[in-house]
Amino acid sequence: xxxxxxxxxxxxxxxxxxxxxxxxxxxxxxxxxxxxxxxxxxxxxxxxxxxxxxxxxxxxxxxxxxxxxxxxxxxxxxxxxxxxxxxxxxxxxxxxxxxxxxxxxxxxxxxxxxxxxxxxxxxxxxxxxxxxxxxxxxxxxxxxxxxxxxxxxxxxxxxxxxxxxxxxxxxxxxxxxxxxxxxxxxxxxxxxxxxxxxxxxxxxxxxxxxxxxxxxxxxxxxxxxxxxxxxxxxxxxxxxxxxxxxxxxxxxxxxxxxxxxxxxxxxxxxxxxxxxxxxxxxxxxxxxxxxxxxxxxxxxxxxxxxxxxxxxxxxxxxxxxxxxxxxxxxxxxxxxxxxxxxx
Amino acid sequence: xxxxxxxxxxxxxxxxxxxxxxxxxxxxxxxxxxxxxxxxxxxxxxxxxxxxxxxxxxxxxxxxxxxxxxxxxxxxxxxxxxxxxxxxxxxxxxxxxxxxxxxxxxxxxxxxxxxxxxxxxxxxxxxxxxxxxxxxxxxxxxxxxxxxxxxxxxxxxxxxxxxxxxxxxxxxxxxxxxxxxxxxxxxxxxxxxxxxxxxxxxxxxxxxxxxxxxxxxxxxxxxxxxxxxxxxxxxxxxxxxxxxxxxxxxxxxxxxxxxxxxxxxxxxxxxxxxxxxxxxxxxxxxxxxxxxxxxxxxxxxxxxxxxxxxxxxxxxxxxxxxxxxxxxxxxxxxxxxxxxxxxxxxxxxxx
Numbered sequence: 001x002x003x004x005x006x007x008x009x010x011x012x013x014x015x016x017x018x019x020x021x022x023x024x025x026x027x028x029x030x031x032x033x034x035x036x037x038x039x040x041x042x043x044x045x046x047x048x049x050x051x052x053x054x055x056x057x058x059x060x061x062x063x064x065x066x067x068x069x070x071x072x073x074x075x076x077x078x079x080x081x082x083x084x085x086x087x088x089x090x091x092x093x094x095x096x097x098x099x100x101x102x103x104x105x106x107x108x109x110x111x112x113x114x115x116x117x118x119x120x121x122x123x124x125x126x127x128x129x130x131x132x133x134x135x136x137x138x139x140x141x142x143x144x145x146x147x148x149x150x151x152x153x154x155x156x157x158x159x160x161x162x163x164x165x166x167x168x169x170x171x172x173x174x175x176x177x178x179x180x181x182x183x184x185x186x187x188x189x190x191x192x193x194x195x196x197x198x199x200x201x202x203x204x205x206x207x208x209x210x211x212x213x214x215x216x217x218x219x220x221x222x223x224x225x226x227x228x229x230x231x232x233x234x235x236x237x238x239x240x241x242x243x244x245x246x247x248x249x250x251x252x253x254x255x256x257x258x259x260x261x262x263x264x265x266x267x268x269x270x271x272x273x274x275x276x277x278x279x280x281x282x283x284x285x286x287x288x289x290x291x292x293x294x295x296x297x298x299x300x301x302x303x304x305x306x307x308x309x310x311x312x313x314x315x316x317x318x319x320x321x322x323x324x325x326x327x328x329x330x331x332x333x334x335x336x337x338x339x340x341x342x343x
Numbered sequence: 344x345x346x347x348x349x350x351x352x353x354x355x356x357x358x359x360x361x362x363x364x365x366x367x368x369x370x371x372x373x374x375x376x377x378x379x380x381x382x383x384x385x386x387x388x389x390x391x392x393x394x395x396x397x398x399x400x401x402x403x404x405x406x407x408x409x410x411x412x413x414x415x416x417x418x419x420x421x422x423x424x425x426x427x428x429x430x431x432x433x434x435x436x437x438x439x440x441x442x443x444x445x446x447x448x449x450x451x452x453x454x455x456x457x458x459x460x461x462x463x464x465x466x467x468x469x470x471x472x473x474x475x476x477x478x479x480x481x482x483x484x485x486x487x488x489x490x491x492x493x494x495x496x497x498x499x500x501x502x503x504x505x506x507x508x509x510x511x512x513x514x515x516x517x518x519x520x521x522x523x524x525x526x527x528x529x530x531x532x533x534x535x536x537x538x539x540x541x542x543x544x545x546x547x548x549x550x551x552x553x554x555x556x557x558x559x560x561x562x563x564x565x566x567x568x569x570x571x572x573x574x575x576x577x578x579x580x581x582x583x584x585x586x587x588x589x590x591x592x593x594x595x596x597x598x599x600x601x602x603x604x605x606x607x608x609x610x611x612x613x614x615x616x617x618x619x620x621x622x623x624x625x626x627x628x629x630x631x632x633x634x635x636x637x638x639x640x641x642x643x644x645x646x647x648x649x650x651x652x653x654x655x656x657x658x659x660x661x662x663x664x665x666x667x668x669x670x671x672x673x674x675x676x677x678x679x680x681x682x683x684x685x686x687x688x689x690x691x692x693x694x
Contacts, residue, residue: 001466001578002467002468004465006466009460196461215577216579218577252580
């Protein structure tokens with residue numbers, strides 16, 4: 001592996017990321033899957049970095065899951081997204097920051113469509129006006145929430161209470177980064193680092209002390225793939241995809257996995273449990289699983305937030321091995337309490 | 344004596360210079376490198392006969408020597424202007440040359456394989472280009488991977504940077520298919536136990552004996568040809584590569600490990616071709632090569648009177664075609680300089 005080769009590619013895929021005044025749109029599913037992540041993002045942006053982030057209570061789904069699951073037509077998706085743009089415009093914001101990778105991909109696809117087919121944009125403007133009476137401006141800047149954390153990775157590192165370093169050995173933690181398919185595979189120029197060697201998570205991991213693992217199935221789908229999971233009969237394929245990735249990364253002995261998509265951490269986390277139950281197979285060290293995190297959770301740990309405030313008790317694959325290596329303190333009994341109360 | 348400046352000292356420039364000088368013109372051949380021969384210097388054996396590349400270089404050098412062409416090495420054109428029917432050409436060493444005609448033979452570059460990011464060239468240790476493999480052959484060194492291992496399985500990826508809309512090159516580079524066949528055979532000659540797989544879209548065996556070489560590769564050497572484009576290459580923990588490809592004849596995806604992956608890089612207009620085109624105000628075609636005045640009847644003529652083309656600055660060509668093209672261009676230069684009666688036909692095209 002030649003790092004210089006990757007760096008040369010990264011140089012070709014820089015993107016503009018606004019530095020303040022964000023209109024933040026949440027994901028449909030992340031608050032159930034990893035409930036502390038979006039809260040952590042807002043806390044980091046508002047409290048640590050003193051940024052202006054606004055959320056609108058009337059924001060809805062972008063229809064991305066339905067669109068990619070082939071049940072929502074593109075015109076409908078575009079009109080719903082046009083409404084989100086209208087909410088942003090009415091709120092006086094111009095920089096749109098979606099929490100969800102699929103939303104980011106859909107917004108990007110729609111903006112590119114309108115760029116190349118202005119008549120489609122005009123048609124959607126008419127639809128929105130007729131349906132809701134609303135009008136909108138095109139976002140001045142569209143960045144995924146992981147782009148924003150990437151932008152401020154050095155500021156976060158400067159405030160770090162913990163690094164991605166094994167405190168017992170002094171060695172960097174070995175990290176697998178998994179990028180959501182809709183981040184840059186459709187539009188490589190819209191993602192930090194492009195589609196083949198995305199840099200968005202790698203940049204964070206490097207800055208916070210970790211070491212990236214490049215394993216053969218790095219580009220492979222996490223197993224969500226929408227129809228792979230949403231159609232019940234396909235779920236065997238879903239877990240097979242995840243297993244393929246685990247088998248591929250196992251020889252590198254990763255300490256953790258970091259993701260930037262709603263579905264990926266869900267499937268990489270939960271399917272490890274399922275594989276253990278089905279096959280008795282685990283992929284981490286000492287018979288444990290490989291802990292899976294969102295980038296907000298990792299940023300939160302680096303900044304010294306309490307693991308249970310970050311929602312790590314909701315992970316099916318225990319995070320404690322990584323917490324122990326990083327030297328993050330935690331209250332074992334509180335975790336159990338939180339889980340029982342949640343149940 | 345009328346003066347001709349030939350720009351580019353590869354096959355086309357050398358052969359064009361040789362014949363122009365032999366016709367009685369005062370010829371100066373300009374070459375930016377320290378040696379004449381161009382890409383051919385790095386090529387050990389040539390398809391389809393396996394003749395040594397250096398035999399052809401020697402033949403070309405003999406021509407230059409016998410006809411006594413004035414050669415300027417380590418020299419580049421930086422500026423040109425027209426004074427009447429004459430060109431005044433300024434070189435990077437400050438020297439100025441007068442020319443009644445200019446023959447552009449600035450050739451090609453190989454496609455920058457790192458643009459096909461998914462193949463991992465420049466990122467993974469054991470991904471190399473066909474040009475680099477040929478240099479390895481020419482060096483006479485033992486064939487090992489860049490990681491230092493004697494390969495057991497080698498993959499060739501055809502059409503890297505050719506017939507590929509994603510990188511903006513929709514044309515066929517013409518020479519890569521048969522080069523892969525040739526290089527596969529050479530590998531089997533050197534390492535009989537190695538398994539060789541060629542991943543291709545089409546095999547364009549258009550030249551005389553190309554098809555026979557392709558058959559020999561399969562029947563005599565057991566080289567495997569898989570029809571399907573590679574989707575990606577990734578690196579294993581032991582630095583071997585895992586490639587994913589669709590086998591379109593078997594109708595199924597295929598995944599295999601190879602110790603060495605050779606990318607058959609296509610032909611693109613050289614930087615020199617682009618620079619000279621700009622300096623002389625020449626027209627470029629849609630694929631970025633210099634545009635002939637007419638593709639059928641005036642291949643060697645440009646849009647600028649007195650400026651002529653030879654070789655791969657116009658389009659990808661194998662060596663035999665480049666020889667023919669260079670000699671043909673010499674005739675067209677002479678026709679222009681002597682104002683043969685038939686030149687009127689060219690002027691008709693021009694008009």
